[in-house]
Amino acid sequence: MEHLTVDVAIIGGGTAACAAAVALREAGLTVALLEKRLCGAGASGVNFGGVRQQGRDLAELPLSRRARLLWDGLSAKLAEDVGFEATGHIKLARSDADMALLEAYARDAAGHGLDLQLMGPNALRAEMPWLGPAVVGASLSPTDGQANPRVVGPAFARLARRLGAEIREHAPVRHAAHDGTGFAVEAEGVSVRSRTLVNAAGAYGGAVAGWFGEAAPVAPLAPNMVVTEPLPHLVTRSIGVVGGDVYVRQTRRGNVVLGGGRGTADSVDGLARPVTATSLGAGARTLALIPDLAHAHVIRSWSGLDGEMPDHIPVIGPSATTPGLVHAFGFSGHGFQLGPVVGEILAELVTQGRSASPLHPFRIERFAEWRGPYRSDGEIEH
Amino acid sequence: MAEPVVAIVGGGPAGLRAAQVLAEAGLRPLLLDEGHRAGGQIYRRPPAGAERPATELYGFEAGRARALHDLADALAPRIDHRPGTMVWGIAPREPVGFDLDCLGPAGHGRIPVDRLILATGAMDRTLPFPGWTLPGVFTLGAAQIALKAQGMAIGRRVALVGAGPLLPLVAHQYAKAGATIVAVLDVTPLGAKVAAAPRLAAMPATLAKGVWYTLRGALRGVPVRAGVRAVAVEGDRQVEALAWEDSRGRRHRVPCDAVGASFGLRSEAQAADLAGCRFVFDPLTRQWQPERSAEGRSSHAHVYLAGDGSGIGGADVAELQGARTALALLADLGRPRDAAREARLDRRLDRQAGFRAALEAAYPYPHHLVEGIADDEIVCRCEGITAGAIRRTATERDAREMNRLKALTRTGMGRCQGRVCGHAAAEILALTLTVPVEAVGRLRGQAPIKPIPLREPA
């Protein structure tokens, strides 16, 4: 059994956790990160790959705006091509009611400095003649885009390691507690003592919070993804729809990635699997948007385990029970774009006790008396 | 109580024998087979309109092929045979059993089953060598299928390269059919075959060392060599020549327009993976395979395994295992057991296991080919990922395991899902990390097992 004593222990190895390890090392603190499998192999590594501000809960927009600035320099910072391209994100309306929602959202987003361009059917078809007749209008966010989720988390983990963070993979955490003087974290093969503890445990974030007497109703969430064989370039922008039942993008290499709906998630064994009916349904909805994909073949489907909060925004902020404990989990299927900035925010919370970003909506206390409905049909577009 | 629904995936020697045993017991098993006609790859039947006499097609295996085809025809009214049907997804069903996602002549379908016999067979094991992605380079299995299923040779001047019993067999079949063979090159040493010969004496004629010498006689004037150290296909847009280095380090070159090359067999085990079977590493053939008991049970209570899909044994073993596995399934259903028949099959399987070990000794793994793979060589032919990219990702990006390698490089992420490159990529990764090949794990299977149309067929 290995024993480590550090300033900060981090539970979880997703993008936010690894980015936090980087930011904390840059701030001069010692860090140990404990990941149950491989860093970046969970929700942050197997998601759709959307780098999207548009469509987010307005409470998330300040974080998402700040995150967007980081994406431009991410490949340089990580010394690795993360495949980020600002292809724009276009959210499609399939009815007049949809269009009204897009118009209202565009007005609200403008208040946060996010400029969205509303497009009627003519402008839309002029730019994207391959869109099917089901589409009646759209809202374009030109600064949004897409990236390769498989490389971002591992690249942050490597940078953290280069900066001196202790990264332990295949080290699931069994328990953590505060003994009055500091945190004691027991993981497989390693135990860590730390002054501060970061809970970035994704679908298991609620369980970790529970060890410290805090309620956070996290449900397992398994976004269902499908990818086609490489095809001639057609889909120029990352595509979503009002209602979120399908989302589509085409990678640089030509594969069309499509998501929508849920797979099955088992938080006990950590497995998430795609579901046939969901995959076929997403395919049918994609063809309604882009009929030219009619002859494409699906070569793979997958899912990954994320944590979903009842109100579909994450928990980010200090513990209400335990000084020195900081939470960031429950990204509810749309944490990929936020990951890098959440790392910075976690480091701010650890080093300064506060963040430059408004975190009030994400406080864990909101669940102390939670009696609200559980929203399981919300948008999970990454 | 309703009869349990038993589905057999694969209509080769193992699947057909399993179907026979189940049908004899009064069950009506589903036989789901991608092939248009039952028989599998080894005894592949030509499409209607391309039939030829069995002796021409299968040579000295004609008797076995004919027996199996006759069996398929005789079983037809007693089983639910679905030819041209691919099982592309397997999902657990509550409380027990599976839903099989199938794509057949009538489109997508979902079939609920109680128990599964997976007899999914094998494909050629491949290793990259210079020029191996040029048009005109095929696997040995492909060369054989071109002949058996189509009555064609893969080229006008054909060179054959291998590391297993398929090499002399294909060479024989090509020579007999009138194809022009320009070289037969075994990358494993002749000494190994000679040493293993006594233990192979009781094997079918194809496998004995005598075949090797017979082959030399039949192909007089054509280089038939063992112990070949390296091969390289030359050509710009197409195959122009095969160059090789013989056992003494001398270099040779022979003009040709097609090459059949592969190095043993690897199990097609994606279905077992999706069904949730536990996998174990087989050190003899250096591959991960679904764990199978001597009776054919997997680690999953409702999944049974038979044939090359769960351990390379060849067609004869596959037939025995197909029957044995079906008997185990019947026993698990509480049907009356035929202990004598079980024991007979167990004895024959036991004997075959001895032959198999001798065979692997006769064709040892060609480590020298893996060590010689150049950095600029494509390993993943779907995505065009090179050996150099794999090595760099191992050393510079902490890829210590196959699925991480896949995530970071796209190796095994293409249309074939790593069927072709997965083995070589694992060997290269392990060699780079100086760890045993089993330490880098295996690529996880993902649905669909093979590409399916995005649009459901009408």
Added chain:
Amino acid sequence: MSGLFRRLAPRTGAVIPFTIDGAPAEARAGDLLLAAILLHRRSLRRFEFGSGERAGYCLMGACQDCWVALADGRRVRACTTPVEPGMPVVTGVADG
């Protein structure tokens, strides 16, 4: 120019006319599309991620190397698809 494959067993079945990149070609009943094309040509398609061409590899539906485009937009795996009369194959590869 001549094709890659060589027919060894004469076939007496019906002649199946089809086209390769617009040029008329003939196969026989029972020919798989891969074989039908390679009797006339030396490859089936371009490789997506490099300069090369591909002509299939395993012939048993496993390697997925032989997906071929048809002029009507369909894409088929040539080693498991029987040639049909009038199939308009598009290889995108210059003959010769």
